Amino acid sequence: MQNIVSTIFNRFSSKSLPLVLLTFLLTNVSAAQDLQIERKVDNLLSSMTLKEKIGQMTQFGGINKKYEEMIKLGEVGSFLGVKGAEKINELQRLAVEKSRLGIPLIFGNDVIHGYHTTFPIPLGAAASWNPELVQLAAKIAAGEAALEGTKWTFAPMVDIARDPRWGRIAEGAGEDPYLGSVMAEAEVMGFQGNNLNNDLSIAACAKHFAAYGAAEAGRDYNTVDISERTLREVYLPPFKAAVDAGVSTLMSAFNSLNGIPASANYHILTQILRKEWGFTGFVVSDANSIGELINHGIAKDEKEAALKALTAGVDMDMGGDAFTGNVYSPNLASLVKEGKISEKLIDQSVRRILRIKFRLGLFDHPYTDTLYIKNHIPDQKLRDSAALRLAEESIVMLKNDNNLLPLRKDLTSVAVIGPLADDKYDPLGPWNCSPIPKRVTTVLDGIKNKLSPTTKIKFIKGCDIESNNKRQLDNAIRIAGQSDIVILVVGEAANMSGEAASRTNLDLPGVQEELVEKVAKVGKPTIVLLMNGRPLTIDWIAKHIPSVLECWFLGDQSGNAIANVLFGDYNPSGRLPVTFPRSVGQIPIYYDHLNTGKPFEENNKFTSKYLDSPVTPLYPFGFGLSYTTFKYENLKVEKNKIKIGGSTDVSINVTNTGKISGSEVVQLYLRDLVASVSMPVKELKGFQKIYLNPGETKTLKFIITPKMLELYDVNMKKTIEPGKCEVMIGGSSVDLLSNYFEIIK
Numbered sequence: 001m002q003n004i005v006s007t008i009f010n011r012f013s014s015k016s017l018p019l020v021l022l023t024f025l026l027t028n029v030s031a032a033q034d035l036q037i038e039r040k041v042d043n044l045l046s047s048m049t050l051k052e053k054i055g056q057m058t059q060f061g062g063i064n065k066k067y068e069e070m071i072k073l074g075e076v077g078s079f080l081g082v083k084g085a086e087k088i089n090e091l092q093r094l095a096v097e098k099s100r101l102g103i104p105l106i107f108g109n110d111v112i113h114g115y116h117t118t119f120p121i122p123l124g125a126a127a128s129w130n131p132e133l134v135q136l137a138a139k140i141a142a143g144e145a146a147l148e149g150t151k152w153t154f155a156p157m158v159d160i161a162r163d164p165r166w167g168r169i170a171e172g173a174g175e176d177p178y179l180g181s182v183m184a185e186a187e188v189m190g191f192q193g194n195n196l197n198n199d200l201s202i203a204a205c206a207k208h209f210a211a212y213g214a215a216e217a218g219r220d221y222n223t224v225d226i227s228e229r230t231l232r233e234v235y236l237p238p239f240k241a242a243v244d245a246g247v248s249t250l251m252s253a254f255n256s257l258n259g260i261p262a263s264a265n266y267h268i269l270t271q272i273l274r275k276e277w278g279f280t281g282f283v284v285s286d287a288n289s290i291g292e293l294i295n296h297g298i299a300k301d302e303k304e305a306a307l308k309a310l311t312a313g314v315d316m317d318m319g320g321d322a323f324t325g326n327v328y329s330p331n332l333a334s335l336v337k338e339g340k341i342s343e344k345l346i347d348q349s350v351r352r353i354l355r356i357k358f359r360l361g362l363f364d365h366p367y368t369d370t371l372y373i374k375n376h377i378p379d380q381k382l383r384d385s386a387a388l389r390l391a392e393e394s395i396v397m398l399k400n401d402n403n404l405l406p407l408r409k410d411l412t413s414v415a416v417i418g419p420l421a422d423d424k425y426d427p428l429g430p431w432n433c434s435p436i437p438k439r440v441t442t443v444l445d446g447i448k449n450k451l452s453p454t455t456k457i458k459f460i461k462g463c464d465i466e467s468n469n470k471r472q473l474d475n476a477i478r479i480a481g482q483s484d485i486v487i488l489v490v491g492e493a494a495n496m497s498g499e500a501a502s503r504t505n506l507d508l509p510g511v512q513e514e515l516v517e518k519v520a521k522v523g524k525p526t527i528v529l530l531m532n533g534r535p536l537t538i539d540w541i542a543k544h545i546p547s548v549l550e551c552w553f554l555g556d557q558s559g560n561a562i563a564n565v566l567f568g569d570y571n572p573s574g575r576l577p578v579t580f581p582r583s584v585g586q587i588p589i590y591y592d593h594l595n596t597g598k599p600f601e602e603n604n605k606f607t608s609k610y611l612d613s614p615v616t617p618l619y620p621f622g623f624g625l626s627y628t629t630f631k632y633e634n635l636k637v638e639k640n641k642i643k644i645g646g647s648t649d650v651s652i653n654v655t656n657t658g659k660i661s662g663s664e665v666v667q668l669y670l671r672d673l674v675a676s677v678s679m680p681v682k683e684l685k686g687f688q689k690i691y692l693n694p695g696e697t698k699t700l701k702f703i704i705t706p707k708m709l710e711l712y713d714v715n716m717k718k719t720i721e722p723g724k725c726e727v728m729i730g731g732s733s734v735d736l737l738s739n740y741f742e743i744i745k
Contacts, residue, residue: 004385005136008378033197037358041351047101050333050343051075053350056103058329059284059318063091074099075329077353078284078316080108080154083434085368088149096366103354104362108152111191111202112171112431113137115144117383117556118440120394121429121497121533122157122183124552126173126577127624128393129665129689131186137390138190141433143200143377148434149368151360152203154251156187158238159208162588164578165218167501170430170533170553172213174577175590175621177234178684181241188245196248197361199373206242208253208286210268211235215255218587219502224255229677229712231257240277248281248356252314254289261296263289264305269313282315282352290317290327306331307340315349384557391554391561393663396574397625401546404525406568406627407485413456415479416444417519418489419465419512420531426465429553430498430533439556443489443529446559450567458483462519465493466510473511473518480519486526487566488516488545494553497533506537506584513540520544529562535580542618550574571627573663573689575732580619585610591621591733592680622667622684622732628658628694635729635737641744642704644720648741650702652729656692663691668702669728669736675721676713682728682736702729709743 045053056077060067063082070076071094082088088107095105113119119137120128128134138156145153160180161169173183184206191204211231215222226235239250252269253262262268263285273279290309291302299305306327309317319326335341357363377383397405420426424440441449444459451457462476463469480486490512495501507513517540520526527547530536531554541548549572554561564570581589598607600615609615631654638649654666666689669682685708688700704727709720722743730736 008382041354053346054332056350056353057316071095072098078106085149085370089367092366104366106152109150111141111145111153111433112155114141115433118428118432118435119387120554121170123170124394126183127396127574129575131182133390135186135190138187140383142191142202147373154205158184158206159213160235161213162590163218164534167497170497176684177237180238184238184242185245188242188247196359203248205249205251206247207251209250212253212255220500221254224257243277243279250283252285254286264308264312266312284316285314285318287318302327303331315352388557391557392570394574395565395572396550397572399548404547410452411455413483415483415486416459417462417476419461421489426494427558429494441559443559443562446563450563462515463511480522486524489529491531539582571662575622575624575665579617579621582618592683594678620734626662628660628662630664631655631657632737635739637739637741641742645706648704653699655697661693665689671726673724
């Protein structure tokens with residue numbers, strides 16, 4: 001894997017420099033460039049009319065003749081949904097060569113998990129616990145998008161999601177603020193690179209600000225009502241990580257937050273984002289979220305909606321004919337004329353937008369140079385190699401009784417059953433950007449590529465994904481009975497996850513579970529492969545099927561990656577980035593919960609538990625099996641007492657006790673045992689993914705830094721308090737060794 005990563009990164013780079021020298025040069029050059037950009041913005045702003053300024057704050061979806069005339073008048077700043085270098089260059093030419101000031105447009109698209117080369121959905125990629133590989137995938141996606149004129153992506157989605165009923169959980173990194181922050185940083189760095197003014201870099205957009213993933217009942221667009229503590233401890237950290245990584249833009253969310261819609265929320269958009277965090281990029285609304293302030297009941301009309309959004313901190317209005325109209329364009333000028341907003345406030349937003357356009361190099365190089373980009377991005381073979389490796393590392397083995405997996409390649413007969421087994425579209429997942437379905441390797445194709453020509457492979461869908469039609473069930477049972485091994489490929493359709501795809505029932509849709517149950521009763525060794533964009537409730541499968549792989553939506557290389565795992569050419573190393581519940585009734589369920597005054601006890605009714613179900617999850621956060629085994633020993637804390645503001649090293653020995661090589665995700669958790677506020681029972685604070693040969697032992701070291709020990713006290717001030725802390729290290733959030741240290745004054 002390292003060779004693939006290094007090779008592709010080098011294809012994006014020019015000359016290698018020592019890291020210290022490179023960092024010094026980039027820092028000083030960047031400061032000088034920023035100063036120069038601010039001067040250019042000042043000069044341009046002083047020449048702009050009010051109408052031209054408002055034009056920069058206006059984004060339209062799609063294109064028509066009316067918009068082309070508006071471009072010439074300088075009344076459009078951005079488009080979304082327009083693809084293709086030829087068309088984009090044509091529109092850019094209108095802006096640069098036909099408008100009075102020649103301000104270039106910025107074109108954005110939803111490059112969520114790949115452009116043409118489609119990678120695993122972000123939730124799947126987070127299961128790799130490999131930020132370097134996630135960064136590489138974003139870098140490849142940026143290069144492909146830039147090749148076709150897209151210089152801005154509405155990604156990464158960094159919303160923490162603890163309710164799998166919410167369909168957009170598929171677009172993020174799961175339930176944990178730390179893992180989410182690591183993945184947010186990786187994606188921003190991948191999309192933007194070290195230099196935004198590069199033909200192969202595109203501007204990133206962290207979304208949806210803020211707390212969209214906490215929508216009540218998991219229903220998309222729904223209300224969010226959480227405490228300031230929960231907001232800051234759980235939902236804001238990945239956004240802060242994105243800002244610290246230099247993200248160019250943020251997107252304001254659809255939801256209301258504690259009674260104030262996010263797209264009119266001064267507290268988060270200005271007080272936190274700009275004043276506390278020092279964010280210098282711009283904020284774009286989600287599609288028509290400004291107009292929707294009327295539906296939220298805080299604006300009587302579009303003019304008031306525009307007023308509230310702008311004064312809260314939204315710089316660009318995402319709207320246009322693709323949605324329900326643009327709110328800023330027809331209303332801001334009259335608001336200035338009426339004295340309800342000052343032109344200085346308009347200037348402030350325009351400055352932020354122009355700043356990013358200058359940083360992107362759009363003024364110097366407004367047109368897409370396809371020849372240059374083609375010569376500097378990796379060839380398709382290398383891109384496919386990266387997609388394959390990320391797909392392999394995203395697969396999580398949930399169960400493998402009696403070492404049924406890996407399978408032999410000389411099997412006599414195999415039954416491949418399920419509606420997703422020979423599907424080229426659904427493995428692309430939700431929010432695929434510009435995929436090429438013919439590039440997708442299906443699971444059936446991947447299996448065929450592994451097996452001997454003499455192996456009899458029998459395939460039947462058995463049922464459709466959502467249909468209740470049972471006509472094929474009997475044939476599926478018959479084929480299973482004629483085979484040595486049964487591989488069932490079941491799950492969701494791509495459009496059942498993502499935006500506007502909330503579900504109240506997380507069982508397998510349609511009659512798929514009945515298909516699984518009837519085929520399993522045949523009595524043949526059976527493997528279930530799950531394709532989905534969220535945790536599903538698979539309690540029956542977990543109890544009755546010997547081997548289960550969580551495969552998510554893996555993109556182009558789905559079949560190849562799954563087959564490599566099935567037949568032992570890749571040892572699964574994925575770990576869950578989100579908890580799997582036993583039933584919908586357990587939701588929300590997440591590992592870093594607070595304790596209660598009556599913590600769960602098995603034989604005590606009057607503790608926090610259910611009458612009809614275990615309180616524990618079906619599969620915990622951080623869980624995943626391997627074809628080998630790992631042993632953790634000798635957890636040491638260098639200092640058993642550290643002063644406030646101090647740090648200590650922690651070490652542990654990890655040994656591969658199995659017979660084959662494999663990767664392990666070594667996870668570090670902390671717990672503050674007694675504090676001024678209730679603290680989670682454990683919190684992920686670090687991890688390392690390591691590769692061990694059979695019998696090999698590695699000693700891993702972690703540094704417990706002051707930042708890891710910070711908490712928000714009773715006055716919501718970030719501080720470090722004296723007291724005893726538990727440090728836990730292991731292979732999941734529940735399989736851990738413990739030791740202790742004390743923070744002293």
